[in-house]
Amino acid sequence: MTGAGKGALTAVWLWIALVLLLPFAIVLKISFATSQLGVPPYGPPVSFSAYAALIHDNLYLNAYLSSLRTAFVATVIALLLGYPMAYAIARCSQRWRSILLLLVVLPFWTSFLIRIYAWIGLLRPTGLVNTVLESLGLIDAPLRLINTDGAVMLGIVYTYLPFMVLPLYARLEKLDPALLEAAADLGARPWRAFLKITLPLSHPGIIAGCLLVFIPAVGEFVIPELLGGPDTLMIGKVLWSEFFTNRNWPMSAAVAVILLALLIVPIMWFQSVGHREARS
Amino acid sequence: MAPILSVEGISKRFGVTLAVDNVSLSVGPNECLALLGPSGCGKTTLLRLMAGFETPDAGAIMIDGVDMTRKPPYARPVNMMFQSYALFPHMTVEDNVAFGLKQDGLPAADRLARVKEALAAVEMEAFAPRKPHQLSGGQRQRVALARCIAKRPKALLLDEPMAALDKHLRERTQLELLVLRRRLGISFVVVTHDQDEAMTMADRIVVMESGKILQADTPRALYERPGSQAVARFFGDINLWPSGLAVRPERIALSRAPGGVEGTVTDMIYRGTTTTYLVQTHDLVVRVLSAHAGDAPQFQKGEKVFLSWPDDAARTLCP
Numbered sequence: 001m002t003g004a005g006k007g008a009l010t011a012v013w014l015w016i017a018l019v020l021l022l023p024f025a026i027v028l029k030i031s032f033a034t035s036q037l038g039v040p041p042y043g044p045p046v047s048f049s050a051y052a053a054l055i056h057d058n059l060y061l062n063a064y065l066s067s068l069r070t071a072f073v074a075t076v077i078a079l080l081l082g083y084p085m086a087y088a089i090a091r092c093s094q095r096w097r098s099i100l101l102l103l104v105v106l107p108f109w110t111s112f113l114i115r116i117y118a119w120i121g122l123l124r125p126t127g128l129v130n131t132v133l134e135s136l137g138l139i140d141a142p143l144r145l146i147n148t149d150g151a152v153m154l155g156i157v158y159t160y161l162p163f164m165v166l167p168l169y170a171r172l173e174k175l176d177p178a179l180l181e182a183a184a185d186l187g188a189r190p191w192r193a194f195l196k197i198t199l200p201l202s203h204p205g206i207i208a209g210c211l212l213v214f215i216p217a218v219g220e221f222v223i224p225e226l227l228g229g230p231d232t233l234m235i236g237k238v239l240w241s242e243f244f245t246n247r248n249w250p251m252s253a254a255v256a257v258i259l260l261a262l263l264i265v266p267i268m269w270f271q272s273v274g275h276r277e278a279r280s
Numbered sequence: 281m282a283p284i285l286s287v288e289g290i291s292k293r294f295g296v297t298l299a300v301d302n303v304s305l306s307v308g309p310n311e312c313l314a315l316l317g318p319s320g321c322g323k324t325t326l327l328r329l330m331a332g333f334e335t336p337d338a339g340a341i342m343i344d345g346v347d348m349t350r351k352p353p354y355a356r357p358v359n360m361m362f363q364s365y366a367l368f369p370h371m372t373v374e375d376n377v378a379f380g381l382k383q384d385g386l387p388a389a390d391r392l393a394r395v396k397e398a399l400a401a402v403e404m405e406a407f408a409p410r411k412p413h414q415l416s417g418g419q420r421q422r423v424a425l426a427r428c429i430a431k432r433p434k435a436l437l438l439d440e441p442m443a444a445l446d447k448h449l450r451e452r453t454q455l456e457l458l459v460l461r462r463r464l465g466i467s468f469v470v471v472t473h474d475q476d477e478a479m480t481m482a483d484r485i486v487v488m489e490s491g492k493i494l495q496a497d498t499p500r501a502l503y504e505r506p507g508s509q510a511v512a513r514f515f516g517d518i519n520l521w522p523s524g525l526a527v528r529p530e531r532i533a534l535s536r537a538p539g540g541v542e543g544t545v546t547d548m549i550y551r552g553t554t555t556t557y558l559v560q561t562h563d564l565v566v567r568v569l570s571a572h573a574g575d576a577p578q579f580q581k582g583e584k585v586f587l588s589w590p591d592d593a594a595r596t597l598c599p
Contacts, residue, residue, distance in 0.1 A: 181333055182366035184353040186431065187383030196379070200370050 024260070031253035042249045050254035060238065060255065064262065067235040070149075071217035074156040075164075078213045079206065081157070082164030086205075087198075089165075090172035101169065104162050116155060116226050123151055123227070147229035155223040163212035171205025172198070204274065211270050215263050235259055282345060284309050284467045285330065285358065285435045290339030292325055299325040301491035302339070307435060312461060312468040314482035316475060316514070322491040323471045327437050330469065331360045344434050354383070359433040363440045365424035367412040373399070373423050374408040380431045398430035399423075401460060418449050425460075435467040442477060454480045475515050479503075487511050509597045519566050524596045529556065529569035531593035534579055540588035541566075545579050559585060 031050055033042040054060045089100045107115060122128045125142035133139045145151060175198060183193035221236030228234070235255065242252035283306035292300040300322045307313045315323035328334045330341060332353035340349045348356050359380070367376050377398050381391045399405045402422035412420055421441065428436055441457070442450040458481060461468055472478050478485045479499040486496040487510075495507045499515075506512035512526055519527050534557060543561040557568040557579060566587060570578070579585060 176364070176366065178362050178364055178366040179368060181353070182360075182362060182368070183379070184333075185331060185360050186380030186427065187354045188379075189354055192383065197368060 027253045027256055030249050031257050033250050033253075035248050035250050040249065041247050047250070050248075050250040051258075053251060054254055054258060060235075063233050063235045063238045064258070066233045067218050067220075068262070070152065070156070070234060071214050071220075074153055074160070074217050075210050075214045077153070077157050078161050078164040079210060082161055082168055082209060083206075085161075086165045086168035086172055089169050090175070097173075101166075104165050107162070112159065113222070115159075116223060119151070119155060119158070119227060120146060146227060147232075149228065149232055151227040152224045152232055152234075155227045156217050156220060159223065160213040160217060163216075164209040167208035167212065168202060168205040171202045171208075175201055207270055207273055211266060214266065218263060219259055281309055283307055283342075284311075284344055285469070286342045287326070287330065288340045288342070290326070290329060290336045290341065292322075292329060292334055293337050294325075298491050300329065300336075303488075303491070303493055304339075305486055305493065305496060307467050307469055309467060310462075310465050311484065312458075312470065312482050314470045314472055314478035314485045315488060316472055316478040316485050317488035317494075318473060321488040323473075323488050324439060325491075326488075327360070327439055327469060327471045330435075331358060331437050332356050357434045358437055359428040359431050360437040360439065361421075361424050361428050361441055363443050365412075365420050365444070367420060367423055367427070369412055371411075372408065373404065373410050373412070373415070376412070376423060377427045377430050380427060384431070394430050398426040401429060401464070402426045417444050417446075418453065421445065421453065425457075429460075429464060429466065433466065435469060438468060438470045440471055440473070442472070442474070450477070451480075457481065479515070487514060505595070506597065509599050512595075512597055517567060517569075519564065520597070521564055524598065526595050526597045527589050527593050529567040530571070532566065532568045532587050532589045534559070534568055534570060534585045534587065536583075536585065538586055540586045542584070542586055545581055545583045545585055548579070548581060557585075559587060561587070 030042055032046050032048070034045045034047045034049070035041060036043040085104070089097055089104075092100060120127070123145040124130075125144070125146075127145070129145060130139070130142040134142065179197050179201070180193050183197050184190070188196065219236050219239075220234065221240055224232045224234040224237050225240070228237075239252050239255045239259075242248050242255060286304075286306035288304050290300055290303050291298065303322075303326060305313070315326055317323050325334060329336055332348070332351060332355075336349065340347055342348065343357060368379065371379065374395055377395045378391055381394055386394065395408075396405065399408060402425050404419065404422045404426060407415060407419060407423070412423065415423065421444070442453060445453060454477060468481075470478070470481055472481075482499065484496060484498055485502055487494040487502065489510060495502060495511045497505075502511060503515045506515065506518075506526075509520060509524075509526065512518045512520070517529050519529060519532070541561050543559040543566065545557050546560045546565065547558040549556040549558075554569055554571050557570065559566045559568055568587065572578075
């Protein structure tokens with residue numbers, strides 16, 4: 001390796017240590033501390049009480065499961081929406097491709113919070129959707145659209161869809177059109193050629209897209225807070241209320257540590273699949 | 281004999297360019313037909329029309345007596361070997377060859393036998409469990425060929441089959457392909473821009489330019505009786521006088537005795553079995569190819585010589 005390469009690698013490791021390992025070490029330390037009144041609101045005696053509470057109180061388990069379920073369903077929906085989008089963009093002419101890709105990333109040009117507030121504006125009882133439906137005479141009373149689990153799902157899918165489309169597009173765009181022609185030439189109808197050629201060859205894109213949607217969706221806090229109802233249970237909300245409402249830092253730190261442990265499993269799996277596909 | 285594949289008055293337009301312009305041709309049973317021409321002459325488009333990847337704007341394509349003009353590629357009993365081979369990278373050699381047979385719904389046992397047979401025909405049985413990226417260029421080409429012949433097509437369409445091989449491998453593969461074709465008895469349509477390759481492999485060559493057929497004939501007829509200057513120049517070397525008179529360099533005899541066209545030897549290129557003389561006549565530098573059996577070149581630089589040729593060697597060609 002060249003000197004410049006070594007330097008760059010050292011910089012990357014330093015960066016990771018500074019923004020990832022160090023904060024995590026602090027969180028890990030707090031999670032084993034004892035909650036107390038004062039500043040900071042935790043003290044030295046090492047305790048496992050936060051982890052014990054995590055196991056004994058069903059609230060946390062249910063919140064984890066509910067988050068994983070929500071993230072899973074959102075990922076599947078994003079995949080079902082994103083795959084046809086990415087496929088269509090990859091099949092377009094060069095000029096259209098750049099325009100459509102620009103449209104996919106266009107929402108990032110506006111603040112995430114403003115976009116979520118825009119959804120509130122659309123979905124609330126006196127919002128655009130209800131007003132239009134009422135004026136058309138399709139409904140008598142406003143539908144309850146906002147503060148529902150459905151609104152949370154909509155928000156998550158809407159927010160993370162570009163993260164599904166982009167890796168899928170990158171993969172599908174590289175696919176040699178001659179492979180599909182060869183499949184057709186050998187007797188495969190278009191749908192079979194898709195299942196046997198396009199789908200397996202876009203596998204790494206599917207995995208990358210799913211992880212990019214699933215991982216942030218599990219810990220999502222803002223969307224369930226703003227679009228969800230009082231009974232919307234997600235681990236991000238629990239963490240927030242432990243920290244800010246209950247001021248129980250060890251508890252919220254423990255919630256965060258377990259969340260990370262849960263997410264490391266799919267990341268490791270992705271890594272191993274990625275390595276396997278890179279080898280072949 | 282009825283043709284296996286015939287193209288009748290076919291045209292294909294891409295935007296403003298007419299890629300294939302009213303072309304008609306036919307391929308007989310067991311025949312190897314080469315489509316020869318420079319890039320952009322429409323030969324690949326013609327092949328893709330036969331395979332069904334393009335739909336013609338006019339004309340018809342018949343395969344084994346059945347009109348296939350509007351049939352999609354998967355319904356046509358012909359197979360194409362792609363220039364890039366287009367092997368499926370995520371499948372083993374065996375699965376690649378079996379792919380087409382699976383689409384036909386062949387029972388597993390028959391399929392296995394056919395895959396084995398096809399891989400044996402190209403001497404690639406030992407590579408069945410490998411993935412395409414573990415093969416050399418030549419081996420990949422063999423797998424692509426096996427994948428086609430396993431389907432037992434009525435005709436095999438080959439798009440620049442030797443383009444991805446180095447020169448040494450190319451010549452060997454051309455001969456192997458010839459032998460294999462004779463053994464299998466499949467008609468071939470080969471697209472190439474290399475006239476040597478066309479002459480080596482084809483029974484008949486279709487010379488194309490700007491979407492049209494210039495001439496279609498046997499390699500020998502194209503060489504000896506070219507219909508135009510363009511065709512004559514495409515195959516080997518030829519002396520072309522401004523009047524349109526054309527004589528191949530090897531048909532011209534040099535002599536010191538007066539008679540025929542007078543000229544002066546300006547240069548000579550010695551190549552062992554042959555010598556090429558450049559002779560300055562009053563209106564053209566004529567190339568004369570003379571073979572010698574062991575003896576030294578007969579003429580010297582600066583010498584005055586007379587050129588003559590038999591009547592059947594001279595042709596008058598339009599441009």
